[in-house]
Amino acid sequence: xxxxxxxxxxxxxxxxxxxxxxxxxxxxxxxxxxxxxxxxxxxxxxxxxxxxxxxxxxxxxxx
Amino acid sequence: xxxxxxxxxxxxxxxxxxxxxxxxxxxxxxxxxxxxxxxxxxxxxxxxxxxxxxxxxxxxxxxxxxxxxxxxxxxxxxxxxxxxxxxxxxxxxxxxxxxxxxxxxxxxxxxxxxxxxxxxxxxxxxxxxxxxxxxxxxxxxxxxxxxxxxxxxxxxxxxxxxxxxxxxxxxxxxxxxxxxxxxxxxxxxxxxxxxxxxxxxxxxxxxxxxxxxxxxxxxxxxxxxxxxxxxxxxxxxxxxxxxxxxxxxxxxxxxxxxxxxxxxxxxxxxxxxxxxxxxxxxxxxxxxxxxxxxxxxxxxxxxxxxxxxxxxxxxxxxxxxxxxxxxxxxxxxxxx
Numbered sequence: 001x002x003x004x005x006x007x008x009x010x011x012x013x014x015x016x017x018x019x020x021x022x023x024x025x026x027x028x029x030x031x032x033x034x035x036x037x038x039x040x041x042x043x044x045x046x047x048x049x050x051x052x053x054x055x056x057x058x059x060x061x062x063x
Numbered sequence: 064x065x066x067x068x069x070x071x072x073x074x075x076x077x078x079x080x081x082x083x084x085x086x087x088x089x090x091x092x093x094x095x096x097x098x099x100x101x102x103x104x105x106x107x108x109x110x111x112x113x114x115x116x117x118x119x120x121x122x123x124x125x126x127x128x129x130x131x132x133x134x135x136x137x138x139x140x141x142x143x144x145x146x147x148x149x150x151x152x153x154x155x156x157x158x159x160x161x162x163x164x165x166x167x168x169x170x171x172x173x174x175x176x177x178x179x180x181x182x183x184x185x186x187x188x189x190x191x192x193x194x195x196x197x198x199x200x201x202x203x204x205x206x207x208x209x210x211x212x213x214x215x216x217x218x219x220x221x222x223x224x225x226x227x228x229x230x231x232x233x234x235x236x237x238x239x240x241x242x243x244x245x246x247x248x249x250x251x252x253x254x255x256x257x258x259x260x261x262x263x264x265x266x267x268x269x270x271x272x273x274x275x276x277x278x279x280x281x282x283x284x285x286x287x288x289x290x291x292x293x294x295x296x297x298x299x300x301x302x303x304x305x306x307x308x309x310x311x312x313x314x315x316x317x318x319x320x321x322x323x324x325x326x327x328x329x330x331x332x333x334x335x336x337x338x339x340x341x342x343x344x345x346x347x348x349x350x351x352x353x354x355x356x357x358x359x360x361x362x363x364x365x366x367x368x369x370x371x372x373x374x375x376x377x378x379x380x381x382x383x384x385x386x387x388x389x390x391x392x393x394x395x396x397x398x399x
């Protein structure tokens with residue numbers, strides 16, 4: 001299990017209430033499958049060091 | 064069915080919109096949310112016993128209708144709930160007092176929960192029609208954390224980020240965020256991602272949050288916010304350059320945060336001045352005009368006659384002090 005997957009799991013387990021644990025597992029799974037995994041792969045491909053998204057329009061020149 | 068599933072999954076995760084916020088905001092394609100126009104109503108808050116009268120003009124800003132623009136140039140003020148005037152009547156706000164003291168047209172476009180990122184976009188997208196000669200950003204130092212939050216009061220915000228080449232990027236508000244369900248879906252993701260990043264840094268803002276130990280004040284969490292201050296620096300540069308290009312005087316007014324009125328922290332590792340210090344370092348390095356309200360506020364504050372409400376918002380006296388300091392600052396700089 002990679003770092004991201006482990007963090008998602010630990011976040012869910014850290015919740016105090018059982019219902020919250022369940023919700024965070026489900027949310028983590030959904031977001032991981034559709035969004036977080038893609039971002040992680042993009043960061044690996046770009047060699048990015050920060051958690052910043054690389055998607056978006058440039059701000060310069062001023063929009 | 065999909066809506067029910069989304070509601071179930073996001074019920075506790077999404078930030079619950081404050082009732083007042085929901086009543087006074089509307090979707091905005093540039094800033095995510097902005098004031099709803101043409102509102103006139105009394106609002107009961109827990110800041111004082113009497114209800115507060117709130118009137119938004121046709122631009123969605125709390126204030127009189129702007130029918131004419133001073134050809135000499137106006138003063139535009141922008142910020143969060145302090146600028147919007149939470150708990151005070153419209154004519155008690157620092158902007159109205161500043162207008163009375165200077166004789167200049169002062170247009171206040173502040174809104175509760177506005178982040179510095181949204182302030183940047185609003186300055187570039189919404190102020191031109193007011194012919195500003197001076198722009199004053201009222202910045203509550205703690206509120207710098209808002210630029211890390213892409214989902215506020217049920218609205219999706221534009222999100223600034225820094226790419227691997229150190230360029231500032233902007234993810235604009237997606238079109239489907241104009242629909243409540245769209246906002247809820249993408250907002251839930253933003254909220255989750257933020258919580259995940261905080262969790263990595265050992266930060267938990269969801270359970271047992273204590274404002275006296277907010278992680279933004281903690282020296283041992285300082286690394287988590289390095290990215291925040293890097294973003295802040297780049298966004299400030301954008302504002303500075305915009306103002307320079309348009310021949311606008313630009314001033315940041317730093318408020319005193321609530322925790323500073325409660326006395327010093329219990330540990331040398333908890334510094335209520337930390338966001339202010341880091342922000343001032345950025346402003347000094349960039350040569351940005353700024354004024355710090357802390358000393359004036361603390362000097363005027365007493366337990367019997369405070370400058371703030373119980374939650375830290377400026378009361379009428381606080382707005383008076385704020386306005387007086389601003390007026391002196393503008394005069395000293397020769398801007399009025």
